[in-house]
Every structure is written in structure tokens, then in C-alpha cells.
Amino acid sequence: MIAVETDQLSIGYRRRREVVVAAHLCLSLTDGELVCLIGPNGAGKSTLIRTLAGMQKPLSGRVLLRGHDISQLTPMALARMLSVVLTDRIDPGMLTAREVVALGRHPHTGWDARLTDRDQAVVEDAIATVDAAGLADRPFRDLSDGERQKIMIARALAQSPSLLILDEPTAFLDLPRRVEVMRVLRKLTSERGAAVLVSTHDLDLALRSADRLWLIHPSGAVTVGAPEDLVLNGSIDDAFCSVGAVFDAESATFTITPPDAASTVSLRGSDPIRLLWTKRALTRSGFQVSDADNAPVVVTVYQDNWAAVGCECAVYCSSLYDLMQTLRSWKF
Amino acid sequence: MLQRASAAITASRHARLERPRGLTRAAILAALAAILVGVFLLALLLGSVTIPLHExxxxxxxxxxxxxxxxxxxxKVRLPKAVTAALxxxxxxAAGLLMQTLFRNPLADPFALGISSGASLGVALIVLSAGSTSGALLAGFGLVGDIAITAAASAGAALVMLLALGxxxxxxxxxxxxxxxxxFGYISSALVTLLMHTALPERIQAYxxxxxxSFAGVSLGQMPTFAVCIGIGLLLAAATVKALNALLLGENYARSLGVNMRQARTLIVLASAIxxxxxxxxxxxxxxxxxxxPHICRGVLxxxxxRVLLPAALICGALAALIAALIAEMPGSRTVLPLNAITALIGAPVVIWIVLNGRTQRASFGESG
Incomplete structure (x- = not known):
């Protein structure tokens, strides 16, 4: 079932004059689906997220949440269907992690915010889902960034939404924590059939975890598709391309393009891992790596050292650092 | 199914764990209430003459x-005064608690909206501006003068309240x-200074x-008005408790939890202004x-x-005011010290302790607070 869809949605700002970030968007997100919203800085990820979450009015068009126009819903009705994890840093005083999660029940409780047994069970369930049972009784302010993010996701879950929107939930987290957050989100979609929309800067993680990508181009156009489709048809490269960086479809990462007049180095060797890291070191140092033997310098990778031959000398290096120093000193 | 069952088990275990803490809080509140009753009686016993408890x-x-x-x-004297102080x-x-949470600022107080500035300006206009009418009203600073001052202060406070609500x-x-x-506070204190500049010395003294x-100004006749107004304000404050808790997550999250911020802010401002x-x-x-x-309540509880802090603020607030009034009274003597000197003498060290101790303040408002 479709959790949220946009109908000819135009987003942007009304300042002194209208600033259109993206126009005529027709996007949709179905239950059980994890969609990552990606795009270069300034393309409008946050504007789209804020508009979909009802925190900002669209310039035109509608956002339909389970068929209801969100601008027609009361704040309470919206809060029962949609919950968010924002980038705002929060200071909830002396509340424990569990009390922060329990605040997620706000739209479901009465005037005195009393939690029923069912509310308590939902809160505990949300905490268990993000594997945060050990954190629940600790003061929220004592938690690390990664732990806080888990609790904020649990809080969003406790709201019992049919759509969960997360704005940059993996920013400021180290790699294991980022992977953990995405794993939790995957679990939500596969086990609970939740619809989840995540905006992220982390292209690699998005490519690995999302069912679909919404890719915003700097022009405001949005391309939708499975991550692999967008890699194959060049959309990713297209959206992110900038001076000096190019998307390498083989390694699924951005590589820094060497300056035009880079010297060429031939690379030989048998160990694929040692070859890979040698190639990385050479590229980083501004050399163009070629497989042909006709380059002015040939580097051979051995099991415990490297041999560089060219410029009328031959040198053995015991580390890649030495090798880079040597090659730079040759100034070929 | 299994998951739900285990969640229910965890919930009941959680409830068991939670109870002692809830009990402790209830016990602290009960103890504070008992102390409040004791101090209230003390306020009736002590004064220029000491009256035995059984009397x-x-x-x-x-x-x-x-x-x-x-x-x-x-x-006629001590009971109205003690009731006034407690209320x-x-x-x-309560107003201070509302303001501190609304603004997420540990230094916000009930007068953050400029309410007292408005009231001061109203009173200054009546007391300081030279004119035969106000002069006659204030003759001897008697009963009529008191009512005029209350009216002027109410008008000034109400005007600022309307501005703040808007x-x-x-x-x-x-x-x-x-x-x-x-x-607004700066503007009105500037106006008061201008009024003082031209006013007669005895008027300045009255101002x-x-x-x-002083808690001694509310007569038995005025008490119902006073009590009803405060009762209304406290009821409104109680109605904002749920929104205040949501506001602990910041305004954006509060909105996402279904809090109508404009409405909540209006209600909070209305309650504290009243x-x-x-x-x-x-x-x-x-x-x-x-x-x-409010800082003491957060620290103690x-x-x-x-839902815990508001009742605690009511009890501790009444307690603090009664103690301040008792000290100002200087039991056994005929002197009465200015109330604000006493509240500041008790209050300022507390604020200094909060700032230096840091923990409670940082815990409540974050490093930036």
C-alpha cells in the first residue's frame, strides 16, 4: 500500500520572492520500503524532507499521506501517522532514555499524558526493536551520539507511525554506528512493514541499504530507481559530478581525478589486495596508474616490498610511504 | 505474538522497577507538603508578638x-498575610517554571515577558506623576491609595500581557x-526613570x-479576587503540562508530536501572565x-x-515565600524588612550555587543554556 505520495509537488521558499527548489514532483513510497533520499549539498534534500513531514508548506501541489492531504490534517492526526527524526540536537533535561521514548506516545495519550499499560508496552517494544534495552534507564544526556540516535529512532517508533522520516540520521556517527542505524531501519521495513524515508549524505550506505533511491539533481529533477539501476544508467555520476571527483562504478566510491598532466606509472604484481592498496596510494599521490608497460616508471608489487624502476635507477622500498617519497623525488 | 508477550513482560518488569522511584518522588512531595503546613503554622505563631500554638x-x-x-x-493580619504569601x-x-521551559533558558523568570515592568510603569504613572487627583488618592498612603496602586499595577500588567499574547x-x-x-522592560524602566526625575521626594519614597x-497588602476583602485569579492561572498552567513535556525535545519535535505551538505558546504565556x-x-x-x-525543584526531585515539577513548584514556592515573609517580619521585633531584600538574599545564593555547581543547570538546559 502506498504510504505517502506527492501530487505535482513544488517545494521551495517564500522569501521576498519565491525560490523554487524542485517542481512538479510525483513521488511515492510504499509500505515495507526503505527509500534513501540522496543528492549533493544544496540540492534540496532538507526542503523535500521538511515539506513531506508537514513542517514547511509546499509552493504548490499536495503531499498525500495514506490518501489524506497533510495540509488538511490536524497536527495531532498528522502526528499519529507520521513521525520524524530530525537533526536538531536536543537537551531534554534530566529525562532518562526511556522517558524520552515515552514522549513519543504524546499524540496517543490524554491531557495528563498518563501512559496506559498498552502505551508502556509500545514504549518497551520500540526500545527492544532498536536494541537499546541496556540504555533505557540511563539519563539521555549521558548517551553517546550513536546511542542518542537509537533512542530518537525508538521515540519515533513509539509514536506508532505508518511513515517514518529521518533527516540525516547517520551524520556525526562513525562507520559501525552508521551501519547499525541502517540495519535497524531495514529491520523496521522488513519485520514491521513500515515505510521509511531517510535522507543521507552517505552514498555508499544508501547504495547498500535502500530498496529505492530518490536522487535529487542540483537542477531540482528527481530520479527514482533501485540503487544499482541508478549506478548503471549513470544518474549517480551525473548528479554528483563536480570538478575533481568522479564516481567509480567498480568500487562504488568517488575517486579524486588526478590533475591532467599527471605522470603515468605502470603497476605489476600478483597479490590483488596489495595491488589495490598500491593503486590507491598512487592515485592519491597524483599519479595515473596504467596496466601497460610503456610508462616512464614501472612499480612492481612483491610480497614484502616494492620495486620502482625508471628514470635510470631502480629502488626497493619497504613501505608505500617510502615508495611515494621516492617517486615524488624523481619528478618525472 | 511472542514479541508482544515479551514486550508486555518487559513492561511489567519496568513498572516494578519504576515504582520505587515514583514512591520516592511522592514521598519527597509529601514531606515538602508537611513542612509547608508546619511553616504556615509558624507564620501564624510568630511576629511582633508570639502566640502559643494551641491558641x-x-x-x-x-x-x-x-x-x-x-x-x-x-x-485579620497573620492569616491573610500567610495565605497571600503561600499563593x-x-x-x-509555577510561572517561572513555565517560562524557563518555554524559553529553554535557566535565567527566565515570571517577569521575562515584561509583566512586572508594565505593572511598575502603571504604578509609577499613578504615584509619581504630580497631579491633584492622584495626590488626593494617595493622601496618607491609605486604603484608597492601596486600591489605586493595585488597579494601576493590574492595568499595566494586563496591557503587557495583551502585547505578549499578541x-x-x-x-x-x-x-x-x-x-x-x-x-519592553528597558523601555518601561526608562519611562519610570524619567518620571522619577521630575517627581517629588515623598512620591519617590512611596513608589x-x-x-x-509585600505580602501584607491583600485585605480580607481583596482575598477572593486574588485567590480566584491565581486559581485560574494555576488551572491554565496545569493544562500546559503535557505540551511542556513535549517542549523538552525542542519546538520542532514538539510540533512533530502534534503540539500546536502557537496555541501552546499562547496558553503558556496567558497562564504565566495571569x-x-x-x-x-x-x-x-x-x-x-x-x-x-524551579531550579530547586529540579535539583531535589x-x-x-x-507532571512532577509543577506540584513541586507550587509547594516549594509557597514554602519559600512563607519563609521569606517570616524572616522579613523579624519575629520578636517591630521592624519589617523589605521583602525583596529577603527573597534576593535567599534567592541569589541559590542562583549562584546553580551557576557554579552547574550540574543541574547543564542537565536541564544543556551546555548552551
């Missing part, structure tokens, strides 16, 4: 004291509101006396209780949950 209890239960003078002192302290602390409905962020309140604050305005109109600008007591 006080006799009078309170409708009997007659062994001396007529004692009955009069208790019923005013509770009102100021602003609360329009501005999108609460910080703007705080800044507007601060600026200064008003700014000292509370602070009523107290200022009847007792003058009583400082420090409103800023210090170690929570940010307003």
Missing part, C-alpha cells in the same frame, strides 16, 4: 483565643518573545516602597522566588517531568 489552633478551628487581641492578630509563592514559581500568536520562535519582553514588595500579573498587582514585583524555586 492558634483554637482560633483556626473557630474557637476564641484567650485574648481578643490574639484572635484579631491571627484572623503568591506558588504562583510565581506577540506569542505572531512570532514563530520563542526567543523573539524573550527579546521583546526584555526590550520605592511599592517596589520592595499568575505573575496578579502577584505583582497585589504584592508588588516580588523577585527571585520565581527564578530560584531529579526530574524534568512537569
Amino acid at each position: 492558634v489552633l483554637m482560633v483556626l478551628t473557630g474557637g476564641e483565643a484567650s485574648r481578643d487581641a490574639w484572635s484579631n492578630i491571627i484572623l 503568591a509563592g506558588a504562583a510565581l514559581s 506577540a506569542a500568536r505572531r512570532v514563530s520562535g520563542s526567543v523573539t518573545l524573550l527579546l521583546l519582553g526584555l526590550m 520605592t516602597n511599592w517596589t520592595f514588595g 499568575l505573575a500579573g496578579t502577584v505583582t498587582a497585589f504584592c508588588g514585583p516580588v523577585g527571585f522566588i520565581g527564578i530560584a524555586v 531529579r526530574t524534568a517531568d512537569h
